[in-house]
Amino acid sequence: MTKSKGKHFIKTFGCQMNVYDSERMGEALAEAGYVSTDTPETADLVILNTCHIREKAAEKVYSELGRLKQIKIAREELGQGTTIAVAGCVAQAEGREILSRAPVVDLVVGPQSYHRLGDLITRTGSERGGIIDIDFPEDDKFKHLPVRTAGARAPSAFLTVQEGCDKFCTFCVVPYTRGVEYSRPVDEIVEEALRLVKAGVSEITLLGQNVNAYHGDDASGAPRSLAELLRALAEIPELQRLRYTTSHPRDMSDDLIALHGDEEKLMPYLHLPFQAGSDRILAAMNRKHTRAEYQQLVQRIRGARPDIALSTDIIVGFPGETDEEFARTMEVVKEVEFAQAYSFKYSPRPGTPASAMDDQVPEEVKSSRLQQLQAVLKTQQEAFNQSCVGRKFSVLMERPGRRAGQLVGRSPYLQAVHADGDQSLIGRMIEVEIISAGPNSLEADIVETANSAVIAAE
Ligand code: SAH
Ligand code: SF4
Ligand code: F3S
Numbered sequence: 001m002t003k004s005k006g007k008h009f010i011k012t013f014g015c016q017m018n019v020y021d022s023e024r025m026g027e028a029l030a031e032a033g034y035v036s037t038d039t040p041e042t043a044d045l046v047i048l049n050t051c052h053i054r055e056k057a058a059e060k061v062y063s064e065l066g067r068l069k070q071i072k073i074a075r076e077e078l079g080q081g082t083t084i085a086v087a088g089c090v091a092q093a094e095g096r097e098i099l100s101r102a103p104v105v106d107l108v109v110g111p112q113s114y115h116r117l118g119d120l121i122t123r124t125g126s127e128r129g130g131i132i133d134i135d136f137p138e139d140d141k142f143k144h145l146p147v148r149t150a151g152a153r154a155p156s157a158f159l160t161v162q163e164g165c166d167k168f169c170t171f172c173v174v175p176y177t178r179g180v181e182y183s184r185p186v187d188e189i190v191e192e193a194l195r196l197v198k199a200g201v202s203e204i205t206l207l208g209q210n211v212n213a214y215h216g217d218d219a220s221g222a223p224r225s226l227a228e229l230l231r232a233l234a235e236i237p238e239l240q241r242l243r244y245t246t247s248h249p250r251d252m253s254d255d256l257i258a259l260h261g262d263e264e265k266l267m268p269y270l271h272l273p274f275q276a277g278s279d280r281i282l283a284a285m286n287r288k289h290t291r292a293e294y295q296q297l298v299q300r301i302r303g304a305r306p307d308i309a310l311s312t313d314i315i316v317g318f319p320g321e322t323d324e325e326f327a328r329t330m331e332v333v334k335e336v337e338f339a340q341a342y343s344f345k346y347s348p349r350p351g352t353p354a355s356a357m358d359d360q361v362p363e364e365v366k367s368s369r370l371q372q373l374q375a376v377l378k379t380q381q382e383a384f385n386q387s388c389v390g391r392k393f394s395v396l397m398e399r400p401g402r403r404a405g406q407l408v409g410r411s412p413y414l415q416a417v418h419a420d421g422d423q424s425l426i427g428r429m430i431e432v433e434i435i436s437a438g439p440n441s442l443e444a445d446i447v448e449t450a451n452s453a454v455i456a457a458e
Contacts (some may be wrong), residue, residue: 007037013060014051017178017207018088020158022049024145025087025114031146032118039435040071045083045121050090052173054347061090062102069104069255083124085109092134093350095446099130110134111163111178115144136179142188148195155398155427156241156410157201161216161229162188162208167276170286170353171318171346174209183208183216186224186232188324193233200427203241203396203410204233211244212251227255234265240429243414245271246313249289249297261304268305269339269414272297273313277328281318287352291332298336309339309384309413317346317366317372319357326369333376339384339413341377345370378439385415385437392447393417395432397425416441426443 008029012022025047026036041048048064051057065084072082085107086098092110099105106124109117113133123131142160164179165172193204206229208214214226224232230242242265249272258267276282279290289297301308314329333341345366348355388411395417397408407421409430418441419432425446432444 004035006035007034007042007047008034008047010047010049011040011064012049013057014049014088016146016158016205017160017163017209018049018051018205020160021088021111021114022047023158025049025117027148028114028145032121040068041075044081045085046071047085047087050086050088052089052093052177052349054061054344055349056347058090058093061098063272065102065104069142073106073327079194083107085121087111087114089173092177093173095134099132103130105130107133108134110136112136112141115141115248131144134296140182140184142184147194148199153196153199153201155194155201155396156203158205158207158297159189159192159196160184160207161226162211162214165209166213167210167250167288168286170284170357171315171349173352178209181210181213183214183223185216186218186229189216189229190232190236193236193239197236197238199272200237202429204239205244206230206233206242206244206352208244209246209387210248210251212253212256225253225255227253227259230256230259230263230266234263239265241265241267241412242262243267247272249274249287249294252297252301257301257304260301260308263264267412267414268308268312269412270301270308271311271313272301274332274336275313275315276318276321277323277330277332278325279328281321281325281328284320284357285315291328293393295332295335310336310413311340312336312338312342314341314343314373315346316343316369317361319346319354319361320359321346321361322422330373330376333373333380336381337384338382343370343373343377366430382437382439384413385439385442388413388434388442389437390416390434391432392431393444394429395419395444396429397421397427399426402430411442417444418442419444419446421446 010022037043050061068084075082086105086106087109091108091333098108107120163184164181165175166181168175212226215223218224234292274294277291341451393411397407397409399408401408401418405420407419409417411417414440431445431448434442434444436443
């Protein structure tokens, strides 16, 4: 065992990819001799894993750093040191600027340098001034991070298979913060999945900024598609469920669509952002598809898997968006009927082409459009949830609920499902009947545990 170096606290903002990275950083720190703690006040090392996607997300980091400064001062009075690191997409985008705006920061580390975290932290102890590592190294960080630990973990896990993005939508910072598109090799992913399964995981969500552009090499060096990767993973017997996110409409290939009809382990849920309904806005966003193409795609996907739950991302108030153009967005929403959706006011991001466009839409207009849009999306989500009442689902029980004796799991359609049951059912696939639906979750009765136990043990 390595000697204890102290306690670490990691706070995660942003997307699932950051959640995954934080987990891997935690594992790397454990190997370097750190243990985790639940509060920054008790931590010798605090890492903020940050998000740069919208202004609000990026600004949160600085208010957080203000709070951490107070904690650092209070700990100093007790003779305790605190190392403060900023990781993630704000680190990558702002680099040195973070050190000048918040001198309390000891280390700025970009998403492609996490395998060097241990060394970087050691250097903060001996070098004056903050340390910055925001290179895009040639080397794959995944290969150099410690292998996933076998300790007990939640039944559902994320697994990053693809990082970066070459699409350059004009509103988006991701190509700048995460770099060019990179796919991990098939064998590396299968090996990681096997480790997760061994540790009790039965559902894996494959992650990528553009996950369906996946084209990782197999053992012979031939590129494999996301559908082929999913098929390989579906062969792991203990792995019961597979999901993937986020997909770009342009990269929904025929084999991937067909897989939704063929592969039982692939869950009937798809997050497929469409961003805007007007073809002029879609072109200005550089989304590389039209409204009609998106709608045809939805039809093809529903042809393969009629009950699929569709989710999406929508931006309102992109520069130049008129009332008529916004009305096109509302039309798409009404035509497609989403089970779930995320919607945002356009936020100008430094260095992106859209931030320099004329005709930025006034804040009040964006707010009113967002309100209209969210009202419709809420109705659709409620209607979808309501349509599930009376149906029987397999639910993967993930954790205890807030109430004693309550369990929380996920339906095949990714809805949160609450049911009363014994804690020993956590980690198992349980048959339930949906008895009522709220806006964000379902209530269920467990109908069969004996059978489900057999299924889980097979
Ligand atoms: N790769 C994914 C999206 C990743 S970012 C895709 O292409 O669909 C997640 C979502 O944040 C985007 O889908 C978009 O809706 C939103 N988003 C990104 N940049 C934004 C900006 N500048 N302002 C508002 N929303 C933004
Ligand atoms: Fe951003 Fe577009 Fe890439 Fe998605 S596809 S990460 S929105 S640039
Ligand atoms: Fe945010 Fe970076 Fe993810 S900008 S959304 S944390 S890729």
